[in-house]
């Protein structure tokens with residue numbers, strides 16, 4: 001399963017956020033494929049469409065789709081030189097598919113800041129520099145190898161070399177590899193390097209309790225937004241401390257609390273959805289009287305692969321995917337009406353599943 005790693009300097013609110021994640025945690029019995037690890041938090045992906053489908057179909061059971069966050073502790077200055085937990089930290093980052101970097105944007109004199117004062121850009125740069133240096137080492141190694149091959153007129157090496165140089169230049173000017181514009185062919189070359197700074201990055205601006213409803217007055221957040229734009233990354237604003245409280249609530253209680261705070265959706269829910277889409281993930285549904293359920297797939301996956309997410313037999317024996325879009329189903333009012341209106345399509349092996357498709361797979365066993 002794809003996972004997003006949570007990183008950040010000490011005392012920025014990582015543990016508080018991760019607590020909120022595990023508090024809100026999904027019922028793991030529903031997700032036997034998820035990793036069982038104290039550093040992994042499984043969350044349900046909030047999706048109002050699932051509630052609407054439940055109202056429509058009235059199933060015995062409703063199961064949201066889930067998603068994993070990994071807590072990656074231990075970043076320090078000098079990580080790329082193997083100091084402290086450095087090497088281990090970088091190895092953990094290498095394993096995740098996206099990075100959520102928690103940035104301290106709250107001023108609280110009682111909570112020490114590692115570098116003495118709150119400065120989100122400085123914090124971000126400390127972490128990003130370690131990732132950049134680690135990548136620079138990977139790229140340098142690769143360059144010296146490719147140069148040897150290029151001398152022997154190796155065709156691939158001749159293609160790869162200029163791409164590596166381009167990436168190296170960006171890294172040397174302290175820019176993430178993800179900020180370099182690449183052609184499809186170049187991107188393939190870079191993918192093989194498994195760099196840290198090509199991973200999608202989401203900055204989680206952790207603000208104080210007073211700034212949750214309207215963070216526009218928080219200068220730190222503005223700075224993070226500016227930085228992120230240049231870094232080809234996204235920003236989510238949360239208050240980790242409040243998220244911890246919200247995570248203990250459910251249903252109406254939760255909604256009332258959010259209303260009091262003046263926010264529509266909890267920061268955690270926003271974070272989950274942002275990380276989910278950052279990873280290129282999307283949701284399709286199955287909707288039977290026994291169970292209405294949301295399933296995660298990667299954008300671009302075809303119908304048989306999506307069937308395989310439910311069960312490998314579904315993929316092997318795939319015949320057709322009876323498909324109706326969520327919007328068409330809702331407009332029709334029932335599966336029967338959607339069928340009569342000609343909105344239920346029989347899709348074959350080459351069909352690229354879309355976000356929001358409601359699917360009934362037909363397969364041979």
Ligand code: GDP
Pocket residue numbers: 008009010011012013014015016017106108111206207208209238239240241242
């Ligand atoms: P970590 O070292 O990054 O895991 O940071 P922690 O989650 O342990 O948080 C460090 C301290 O900051 C703790 O005392 C938290 O209660 C506090 N803290 C975290 N988030 C917030 C916040 O949004 N507002 C305020 N005022 N304090 C926070």
